[in-house]
Amino acid sequence: MDALRVRVWRGAAEGAFQAFEVPRQASQTVLDVVTTIQRVLDPSLAYRFACRVGMCGSCAMTVNGVARWTCRTHVDQVARDGQLEIAPLRNLPVIRDLVADMSPFFDKWARAEGRFRGARTRHDDFERIAPQSAPRRAVDAGIECIGCAVCYASCDVVAQNPEYLGPAALNRAWTLHNDLRDVARRERLRAVAGDAGCHACHTQMGCTERCPKQLTPTASIAGLKRAAAKAWLAGEL
Amino acid sequence: MSARGETLLWLAQRASAAVLALCVTVHLATMVYAIQGGLSAAEILGRTRGHWGWLAFYATFVAAVAVHAPIGLRPVLGEWLGWRGASRDVVLAALALVLGGLGMRAVLGVFG
Numbered sequence: 434m435d436a437l438r439v440r441v442w443r444g445a446a447e448g449a450f451q452a453f454e455v456p457r458q459a460s461q462t463v464l465d466v467v468t469t470i471q472r473v474l475d476p477s478l479a480y481r482f483a484c485r486v487g488m489c490g491s492c493a494m495t496v497n498g499v500a501r502w503t504c505r506t507h508v509d510q511v512a513r514d515g516q517l518e519i520a521p522l523r524n525l526p527v528i529r530d531l532v533a534d535m536s537p538f539f540d541k542w543a544r545a546e547g548r549f550r551g552a553r554t555r556h557d558d559f560e561r562i563a564p565q566s567a568p569r570r571a572v573d574a575g576i577e578c579i580g581c582a583v584c585y586a587s588c589d590v591v592a593q594n595p596e597y598l599g600p601a602a603l604n605r606a607w608t609l610h611n612d613l614r615d616v617a618r619r620e621r622l623r624a625v626a627g628d629a630g631c632h633a634c635h636t637q638m639g640c641t642e643r644c645p646k647q648l649t650p651t652a653s654i655a656g657l658k659r660a661a662a663k664a665w666l667a668g669e670l
Numbered sequence: 671m672s673a674r675g676e677t678l679l680w681l682a683q684r685a686s687a688a689v690l691a692l693c694v695t696v697h698l699a700t701m702v703y704a705i706q707g708g709l710s711a712a713e714i715l716g717r718t719r720g721h722w723g724w725l726a727f728y729a730t731f732v733a734a735v736a737v738h739a740p741i742g743l744r745p746v747l748g749e750w751l752g753w754r755g756a757s758r759d760v761v762l763a764a765l766a767l768v769l770g771g772l773g774m775r776a777v778l779g780v781f782g
Contacts, residue, residue, distance in 0.1 A: 670677055
């Protein structure tokens with residue numbers, strides 16, 4: 434049976450790659466490879482996963498230099514000459530081995546007012562939103578984010594400016610901005626249009642290129658820029 | 671900087687870019703046209719001196735450059751050198767004044 438030569442990051446911020454040989458299997462995913470290493474070759478390897486089917490967003494890693502969701506990435510797609518290099522996500526602190534600390538990532542969702550704030554109670558009627566309306570379609574385009582941080586790890590603006598809110602938090606803010614039930618739009622625009630907010634995006638589209646759900650955070654960020662500009666012109670920012 | 675300030679800079683950057691796109695096109699086209707017949711510098715100056723239309727055009731061009739360049743340099747200084755905060759903005763405001771001043775000096779030189 435063919436063997437895959439795998440180099441895996443060990444340690445935290447300081448560390449080194451450790452080499453393993455892992456048997457090749459049909460339809461093998463990168464997560465399968467990491468799981469084989471942890472269960473068969475070295476049980477001290479730390480990594481994170483949950484659903485294994487591309488829903489939970491917990492297994493993202495850097496595979497041959499590119500951030501990917503490992504549970505849905507087949508080895509055949511990414512191995513170069515039978516070799517893989519697996520590292521934790523970029524732009525986040527490393528806890529140990531392949532486990533990145535997601536706290537800064539989700540803290541920025543909070544800073545971007547990424548929480549729905551409605552005014553209705555259980556005693557009110559439902560808000561009626563036409564499925565084909567422009568705001569609803571804008572929400573649809575960005576709502577399937579699974580919070581995997583692949584976009585965040587792929588963003589060069591985050592790499593250059595650690596305070597930058599990042600594509601996922603801004604995408605979340607854009608979906609809420611278009612949610613007609615939400616009552617905190619002005620506060621949210623203020624939160625995302627300041628220093629290190631949407632205007633810091635260079636439209637390099639690394640997030641859109643890498644998003645495993647094929648979302649376009651770049652378009653969401655552009656929408657926030659336009660919304661902030663309109664609010665400024667209307668004196669509402 | 672506040673959300674209002676950042677958004678104002680973004681609008682100014684976009685508006686000045688639109689003006690520059692027009693100005694650069696007209697400027698390049700005029701240069702190519704002007705030298706085709708073998709015009710000398712003296713002949714070109716003869717056409718620009720006292721021409722209020724060219725004065726207005728190049729004054730607009732200079733104003734757009736003075737707005738656009740410092741705003742574009744701002745994230746470069748922040749991301750490459752880690753230079754952020756009020757000191758950066760003061761220096762960039764000074765750069766805008768220098769660009770505007772030198773540019774208008776040149777514009778007035780070919781007008782007067």
